[in-house]
Structures are given as C-alpha cells and as structure tokens.
Amino acid sequence: MSTTTHPSIPGSIGAAIPRREDRRFITGAGRYVDDIVLPHQAYAVIVRSPHAYAQIRAIATAAALAAPGVLAVFTGHDVAADKVGGIPCGWLVKSKDGSNMVEPPHPMLVKDRVRHVGDQVAVVIAESKAEARAAAQLIEIDYEVLPAVGTLQDATAPGAPAVWAEAPDNVCFDWDLGDKAAVATAMASAYKIIDIEVRQNRVIPNAIEPRAAIGHYDPAGDYYTLYTTSQNPHLIRLLLGAFVLGIPEHRLRVVAPDVGGGFGSKIYHYAEEAIVVWASKKLGRPVKWTAERSESFMSDAHGRDTIMTAQLAVDKDGKFLAFKVHNVANMGAYLSTFAPAIPTYLSATLMAGCYTTPAIYVEVKAVFTHTVPVDAYRGAGRPEAAYLIERIVDKAARELGIDRLAIRRKNFIRPDQFPYKTPVALEYDVGDYEATLALALKAGDYDGYPARRAASQQRGKLRGIGFSTYVEGCGIAPSALVGQLGARAGLYEAATVRVHPTGSVSVFTGTHSHGQGHETTFAQLVSDKLGVPFDHVDIVHGDTDRIPFGMGTYGSRSLSVGGSAIVKAIDKILKKGKTIAAHLLAVSESDLVWSRGEFRVAGTDRRKTIAEVAFAAYVPHNYPIDKIEPGLEESAFYDPLNFTFPAGCHLCEVEVDPDTGVVQVVQMVAADDVGVVLNPMIVDGQLHGGLVQGIGQALYEEAQYDESGQLLTGSYLNYGMPRASDFPFFNVSTHPTACTHNPIGAKGVGEVGAIGCPPAVINAVLDALAPLGVTDISMPATPEKVWRAIASAQAAASTRD
Amino acid sequence: MRDFQFHRPSTVAEALHLLRQASAGKLLGGGQSLLPVLKLDMAEPSDLVSLSGVTELRGIRTEGNQLIIGAFTTHAEVAASAEVRAKIPSLARLADGIGDPQVRNRGTLGGSLAHADPAADYPAAVLGLSATVHTDRRTVPADRFFTGLFETALEPDEILTAVRFTIPQRAAYAKFASHASRYAVVGVMVAQYPGGVRVGVTGAGPSAFRWTAAESALTARFAPESLAGLTYPADDLTSTPEATADYRAHLLPIMTKRAVQTALG
Numbered sequence A: 001m002s003t004t005t006h007p008s009i010p011g012s013i014g015a016a017i018p019r020r021e022d023r024r025f026i027t028g029a030g031r032y033v034d035d036i037v038l039p040h041q042a043y044a045v046i047v048r049s050p051h052a053y054a055q056i057r058a059i060a061t062a063a064a065l066a067a068p069g070v071l072a073v074f075t076g077h078d079v080a081a082d083k084v085g086g087i088p089c090g091w092l093v094k095s096k097d098g099s100n101m102v103e104p105p106h107p108m109l110v111k112d113r114v115r116h117v118g119d120q121v122a123v124v125i126a127e128s129k130a131e132a133r134a135a136a137q138l139i140e141i142d143y144e145v146l147p148a149v150g151t152l153q154d155a156t157a158p159g160a161p162a163v164w165a166e167a168p169d170n171v172c173f174d175w176d177l178g179d180k181a182a183v184a185t186a187m188a189s190a191y192k193i194i195d196i197e198v199r200q201n202r203v204i205p206n207a208i209e210p211r212a213a214i215g216h217y218d219p220a221g222d223y224y225t226l227y228t229t230s231q232n233p234h235l236i237r238l239l240l241g242a243f244v245l246g247i248p249e250h251r252l253r254v255v256a257p258d259v260g261g262g263f264g265s266k267i268y269h270y271a272e273e274a275i276v277v278w279a280s281k282k283l284g285r286p287v288k289w290t291a292e293r294s295e296s297f298m299s300d301a302h303g304r305d306t307i308m309t310a311q312l313a314v315d316k317d318g319k320f321l322a323f324k325v326h327n328v329a330n331m332g333a334y335l336s337t338f339a340p341a342i343p344t345y346l347s348a349t350l351m352a353g354c355y356t357t358p359a360i361y362v363e364v365k366a367v368f369t370h371t372v373p374v375d376a377y378r379g380a381g382r383p384e385a386a387y388l389i390e391r392i393v394d395k396a397a398r399e400l401g402i403d404r405l406a407i408r409r410k411n412f413i414r415p416d417q418f419p420y421k422t423p424v425a426l427e428y429d430v431g432d433y434e435a436t437l438a439l440a441l442k443a444g445d446y447d448g449y450p451a452r453r454a455a456s457q458q459r460g461k462l463r464g465i466g467f468s469t470y471v472e473g474c475g476i477a478p479s480a481l482v483g484q485l486g487a488r489a490g491l492y493e494a495a496t497v498r499v500h501p502t503g504s505v506s507v508f509t510g511t512h513s514h515g516q517g518h519e520t521t522f523a524q525l526v527s528d529k530l531g532v533p534f535d536h537v538d539i540v541h542g543d544t545d546r547i548p549f550g551m552g553t554y555g556s557r558s559l560s561v562g563g564s565a566i567v568k569a570i571d572k573i574l575k576k577g578k579t580i581a582a583h584l585l586a587v588s589e590s591d592l593v594w595s596r597g598e599f600r601v602a603g604t605d606r607r608k609t610i611a612e613v614a615f616a617a618y619v620p621h622n623y624p625i626d627k628i629e630p631g632l633e634e635s636a637f638y639d640p641l642n643f644t645f646p647a648g649c650h651l652c653e654v655e656v657d658p659d660t661g662v663v664q665v666v667q668m669v670a671a672d673d674v675g676v677v678l679n680p681m682i683v684d685g686q687l688h689g690g691l692v693q694g695i696g697q698a699l700y701e702e703a704q705y706d707e708s709g710q711l712l713t714g715s716y717l718n719y720g721m722p723r724a725s726d727f728p729f730f731n732v733s734t735h736p737t738a739c740t741h742n743p744i745g746a747k748g749v750g751e752v753g754a755i756g757c758p759p760a761v762i763n764a765v766l767d768a769l770a771p772l773g774v775t776d777i778s779m780p781a782t783p784e785k786v787w788r789a790i791a792s793a794q795a796a797a798s799t800r801d
Numbered sequence B: 001m002r003d004f005q006f007h008r009p010s011t012v013a014e015a016l017h018l019l020r021q022a023s024a025g026k027l028l029g030g031g032q033s034l035l036p037v038l039k040l041d042m043a044e045p046s047d048l049v050s051l052s053g054v055t056e057l058r059g060i061r062t063e064g065n066q067l068i069i070g071a072f073t074t075h076a077e078v079a080a081s082a083e084v085r086a087k088i089p090s091l092a093r094l095a096d097g098i099g100d101p102q103v104r105n106r107g108t109l110g111g112s113l114a115h116a117d118p119a120a121d122y123p124a125a126v127l128g129l130s131a132t133v134h135t136d137r138r139t140v141p142a143d144r145f146f147t148g149l150f151e152t153a154l155e156p157d158e159i160l161t162a163v164r165f166t167i168p169q170r171a172a173y174a175k176f177a178s179h180a181s182r183y184a185v186v187g188v189m190v191a192q193y194p195g196g197v198r199v200g201v202t203g204a205g206p207s208a209f210r211w212t213a214a215e216s217a218l219t220a221r222f223a224p225e226s227l228a229g230l231t232y233p234a235d236d237l238t239s240t241p242e243a244t245a246d247y248r249a250h251l252l253p254i255m256t257k258r259a260v261q262t263a264l265g
C-alpha cells in the first residue's frame, strides 16, 4: 500500500515482524469488553438529555420500573443520596492572575441541570438490553429548556448564557506563557507583521469499538471489578476508586482487555464506568453498558475546537522575530480528565515549532459551552500548534514574496544548535529538520512537480503542493515538570520482567495496546536486550491485578517511556544474572561479558545462557545465596528526563475541481524523524492511520453544533469519516535521530501523522487556489467551502477590475 | 427495535394477505432503509412481511424497447446484469454507485423506490428513463410516482412488483455524492429518446423531479453547450449543513453537463 524506506540504525532491532496480535483480531478471536458475559449479568441503558441546557423539573420513573425485565432505575437523586463523588479532572491550570481554573462539579447522573445533548440523566437496568431500551423510553422527564451556547463564538459573545454560574463569562481559565514585553518590543520594530486567524474544527474520535463497561461487585470478598474500554486501566482505578466511589485500590480491579482503538477518547474516566460499578453493588449483579454508535457521537470526548489569532513579526528577509498567539479553546460543558492541559501545556509550549523565533507569547482562554467535553484527540494540542505555525509561515512567505521552503530553511533550528531552549519552556534535545525536508522533497519528486501541475491543468484541474515542517512534543512526561504545570498525577511508566525457570519471559507493562502493536514491538525489544527468542516473550497489559502501577498509553509515550521502563527492568535482570553466572562458572563478575543472550568468560568458550541462569535462580541448589535472593524477576519505574520531539516534513499534493470545489489528495508524503525505529511495519501503520485522521480533519470531518447546542452531525449520514478510497498510496519514510535521554532512542510515532499533515493539506489547497486569488480557507475544506472561496475571490476580483 | 412477527411468503397474493391481516404490517425488501428506521425506534411494525421468497418479484428481461426489472432485484444484480449493461449501461453504473458493496448486495430496486429517499439514486433513473412503476394492482407513470419527501403514489398495502424502463438512444447518470453518506447531493440522469430528452434529478430537492428547461434545451441540441446560461432556482432546493440550496443549484447544471458529456462518450 505504500512505498517505504527506513534506514536502519546500528544496534537497533528494526525488523518488520508481522504483528502477532493481528491473528486474533483478524480471525474475530479478539476479546473486547462487550464479548465478556458474566453470570447473572444485567444490562444498563443510559437515558440522555435531548437538550443542550435545561432544568429537570420532574422525572417520572414508575412506568419504566414496572416494565418487563426491569431491575432498577436510578437517577441523579439516587447518586446524591449515596453521596457519590463527581468525575474528577486530572489537571489544574491557573489563570494569569494566579487564581485556579473554574472546576465545576461533574456528577455521574445529573439531578438538576443537563448541560449538553447526551448528558446522563438516568440509568435503566434490566435482564436484557432490549428490555432496558424499551423501558428507558417510558421515563418521563419534564425539562424546562434554557437558552444555550452551542459554539465558541456564542459562548464568548457579550451577554451569552452562562454554562456555570461560577464562570459568568464562560471562561474556565485565562492563562499565558512567554515573554509578553519582549514580543511587544520585537513587534514594534518589525519590518512586517503577518496576521492570521485559524480555526481547529471540532472532530469526533470514532474508535471502531464503541465504549463499554461492566461493573461487578462481589459481596463475598467485598471486591469490585470493572471491565472497561480504556487506554489506562490504572488511571481509571485511581480516579474511580479514590475520587468517585471511595474504593481502596486493593479492593478494585480494572481490566481493559482488547480495546478497538482510542485516539485519546478512551483515556478519560467516564461517568458510565462509575455508574456500572455503583449499580452493580446496589443490585448485587454484574451490570454491563455498551454504547450505541449514536451515543458515541454525543458522549465520547471530542477533539480540537479552538479559534486562534496570531501575529508573526518578520524582517525583510523572512527571519522570524516574534510570535504572538491568542487561543480560545472549547472545554465543553464539563472538564474531562486531561482537558485543561491540551491547549496549554501540550499546545502553547510547541509554538516555536522547528524555528528559532526568539520571542513568543501565548494566551489561552478556555471556554465552557453546552457541548460534550473536549479533550485530547490524536495529537492533542500539538496539531493545533503545528497548524497555526505552518499556515502563518506559508502566509509570511507569500506576503514577502519568498519561496515557502526558503523561509522555512532560513528559520530552522540547525542540528548544531541542540539542545535548544525555546522561548516557551521546552528544551528540544535533538533533531535534523533539513534532513527530513530533503527526504520529503526527494521521496515526493519535487523536481517533477511543475510537469505534474501542467498535466493537471490539461485535465481542467488546479493542482497545488503544500508543506508542513513540524515538530511535536510527546513521550509524556517528566513527572516533576508536569507536576509544576498542574498535573495531579505522575507520568512515569512501570514494568515488571519475569524470566521463568526455563528462560521464557513474561513482561508486565503499565502501558496499554489498543491498536499500537505493543505485543509485537515490546517483545522485539525484550528479545533483543535479553537475547531470548521473540516467541519466548509474552507481553501482558491491561489488568491492574497483573500489571504494575503505570499510567497507560497516550501522548505517544508507550515505547519511549514504557519501553524504557522495560529496559531498566532488564538491566536489573542482567545485573543479577551476572552474579549468578559468575557463581556458576566460578569466576569473578569482571571476567564475564554479556553478548547475545549469554554470559561468557572473556577469551574462552565457557558460558551460561540466560535460561541456565534463570533455572539456577529458581532451583538454587548451587547459588550465591549469601549475596542475592533466588528468582529472576525485576520491576522498574521510569520517569523520563524530558519530552521527546519527533519532527518531520509532510508534503501534500492536491487536485481541485474548480467547477465543484472537490479536493482530491493525489500525493501524500511523510518524511518523519520518530527516533529509533523498532519495527518499520508498525511505524508505517501508525503513520498511515495518523495521516488518514489528519487528512480527515483537513478535508472531511467536523462535529457541528447549532446555536441551540444540538449536534447536527450525529451519525455517519452527515459526519464525514475518511475512507480508504479517498486516498492515494501514502509515501512514508523515516530519518531517525536518536532521542538523547532515553535508553532506546525512540521518540514516538503514534500521533505525528495527525499532527504534521493537516497544514500540508490546507497549504496545498491554498496553493492550488492562489492563482484565483483565494488566500484563506478553513478546515474542513469541503467542496462547498472551496466553491464559495473561489466564487468570492472571483467576485472580489471583478469589482476591482 | 421492538419485537415483531416475521413472515416470508412466496407469492405476491400471499404477501398482500399477510400485510392486510397484520395490525401494523410492513413490507421488508433488503432492509437497508427499513432496518435503520427500526433500530432508531422510528417505526414499530407488528409484522414484517419479507419479499425475499417471492420469486415473481425477481428477474431482469427485455420486451421491445422496455427493460423490465423485478422489484426484488438487488442493486448488485442490476449492476452486474449483462442485459442491463447492454440495453441501458448508465442504469447498471448507477446501481453500481449506490452505497457500498454490503448495501448493494441487499438493497432492492423496489425498496429504494418505495422508500423514496430524496437523495436516493434510482428515482433519477425512473424519471429520466421514462419508466412506469408496476404494482400488484396498477401501473403508475414515473411522473406521478414521487409525490413528496419520502412519499410516493403507493397505498400502504400496495406492493411494487416491477419497473419498466424505456431503453434510450443514449443516457448517462452523473452523481455528486455526499462524502459522508455517499447518497446523492445532486444526481442527474440524462436520456435521449427519439421524441426528446429527459432529465431526471435526485438529491437536489425534497423529492426527485424533472428539469424541463434543460430537457427543452437538450432536445433542441444534445450537447453540453446547450445548457450554457441555464440555472435552476435555489429556492426550491434542499439545504443541509453539508450542502446549501445555493450550492446544489450551482451543481445541478454542472452535473447535467457532465451527464451529457458522458452520454456523448
């Protein structure tokens, strides 16, 4: 499906081993939450608000309770009576004036006021899902509909209805970063200031598996189990146990089995998880809830939804002097787990891009609206930054009459400038932006572009080419740093490596694989480091009763942070193994060398394999028991020293049909530096998926709310999911520079496709339309929007003539 | 979805009988429109009478200048039929462009017409290809079949049995598909007959219609240039977040022109 080149790095693994998990996924043998059927399981259906904002005057449940098969109906009154806690937010952001963000309550079931379409009002539990559904329709709710704010524009307008009384102007926080005065000074004397306003369209994550949860309370052991579609079971255990239901960790087990995609939407602790656990205890039966697709649209946290205005000060040669950004970000009606961190610490900190802009100032105003919460979605904050920067850089080039690549090269941070401290709080450890740009131009045959453009013209099409040279920050995150920034948890990762008596290995990781292929890549890593065959390594994840306390998978952190924890545990195994091998071989440890799975006595053929060492450790008849314990199992926690900084160049070519406005992507090149590559096939897959979502955002996808807060795009009839047939074959390649601060050299690949690609697509569309006088278009660049842009540019041109 | 009785009769007469006996009966074709409606609890029939066992509703044949397609013929069968490809290739291509393979393997001609989705493809063909719609009791000319948004001339207990399309000299269908749903935002079937040109339009308005001004222009001369300057008033067209009436009005002449170009080869 694509042309691929990945140079190998000496010492890396680099084999394109097919994903071992795919056999079960492709043959339908995966085991997802909805596949789990517990004895005596009951089924929950959530009654959701049809209104964006309304007061619940009365709620009548008697008819539903009397319906066939119904076991219970619970409302917000039952939740309040049980004094159940609300759904917590994981980050605290402070405003410029030092005050805390407005943090409204987020009850599991709403008692008084619903605040978005899809808000949870009641739960019906019955013997079957059909009975629960039928009974749910019998619940009568008397709503007093209130004026709502459905969009960012509405919420920030003077006199807008307030989502929360404690935030009368709908502002959750008003935060800033950078040197305001330095920016003002640079702006005052600049040769030219480039202005832009860009909107990040709101998108719906659309994981293929809808969310689902089963709560199971066992009164015999006073023990709770939650099966859930989560990217981070330990985080859910912490939030649900400590903040919502008050269950100590040792009495709560959270299992996230096979999970069919997340893209961020399954990071967060959702009300339904708490509801099923709470209801299970009340009923004495396991309770299962599975979202219908229409529920996913209105209850999964959405992504993006920001309006940014920015000014870039330049000198006459196109050198960037200062950059000022004002970002208005939609939080939705409640604060989801990571929401406040997305426009701030994961976006504002990336506003330098890969350029040497010396002064930067960013303001972020987070705003409540009567919409479903907005939180991280593949890329989370960095796509917003990359899009803004790469759009304004193109605009600067056009306004200054400088080549778009030349202006980028003039401002790139050069390889010899690393480590590079940006004016917005980060230190990039390593990178080579010119190398990935050159790779993209070569892979995309940039030299042949004029001929391709002429050929398109022959066919009546407008061809455009666009670039994005982006950098992102992932591998989240150094705990001390994010703690200063308001995170309420640490963001290290944990691993346990258990070498069994005969030398096979089980690895228990706190990260979670829901499409990323950890069962394969992590086994490759262990196989390489421990010198055992790939097939002898099993990767265990997703069950808090089995795995150590780790923070899960998001922010492209699994290999760089979770993999590093595994490497650290292996280091401990090898240290202990060496002591055992030295004893068995009756030499001193300094006589031993470790190579390809064996401890060898230097200069001889005397050796002990890791399997022999393991056997001795578990059958310690002849063993250095005075020095070490039996057994060969080690745990490690790894807290990264810094973020990692993948970067690269995306090149997109489009053809626009000037009659209809249809945009077709005809070439998509991604040349990325994701650090050391363990498995190029999996890297390709991650890139392909990211590119599809990036192009989806640029051209097709948009969650639209009307002014009354109704979701207009609530199904696949009107939400434009990208499809395979929309795309050409992708042309992806990598140029690694090894991350300097983790033992693998990996940076992260999960999100770069979605981060780098949208500005390349829109820059290509604008390049195609430039001859017609079009200078701006917002995402998604739908056919009608393109047609309107062409028509108004032509109208403007004719009034000028 | 509520519980219902399921029936699978083998003749039209039996199907009619079952339908009339039921307190709130509904015919089931391929289920591609009806099942989504049931899943959303937007209809709660007591009985579903499946037409899948009624062999007399199947088949494709030619009689003189007419191509006759049974109501329970799937979109995939129409698309693959050698008969259709030979006599009205544009109709085979239209069927091949409906939804996706799963939808085409189950959805039927009769179900599509009875459902009368304003964005469905077949209505453009029925109007453009001068068809007559046959039912268990009568024959309805194309121009009287579509009566409004999701409304047709069919009685609640009437079974659509077949459609007779008039074989044109040449014809082509041009569809501007919705990116999200793949239904027609604007779909135009242009067909040339000795007596004149017909232009059937779907997607653009609340119900499929003929664009008579374009028909006259193309009857005078069957060439894309004949449409120059022709516009359709946006007032009568549909507006959705995906495509406003203005945009549909803009697309209508373009898609008509493209259909003429394709018909001319």
Ligand SMILES: Cc1cc2nc3c(=O)[nH]c(=O)nc-3n(C[C@H](O)[C@H](O)[C@H](O)COP(=O)(O)OP(=O)(O)OC[C@H]3O[C@@H](n4cnc5c(N)ncnc54)[C@H](O)[C@@H]3O)c2cc1C
Residues within 6 Å of the ligand: B026, B027, B028, B029, B030, B031, B032, B033, B034, B035, B051, B071, B072, B097, B098, B099, B100, B103, B106, B107, B108, B109, B110, B111, B112, B113, B114, B115, B117, B119, B120, B121, B122, B154, B158, B159, B160, B161, B181, B182, B183, B184
């Ligand atoms: C994902 C998806 C995409 C689609 N895309 C398109 C598209 O691009 N273009 C398009 O045109 N359509 C599209 N469709 C609709 C599809 O073509 C359906 O097949 C069609 O609308 C209904 O046909 P059916 O046989 O499935 O009818 P059913 O769904 O079974 O029935 C529809 C209605 O017709 C009635 N009915 C069925 N047969 C008869 C009969 N013989 N006599 C009287 N009444 C009858 C039923 O009672 C019901 O009211 C799509 C559907 C889906 C699910």
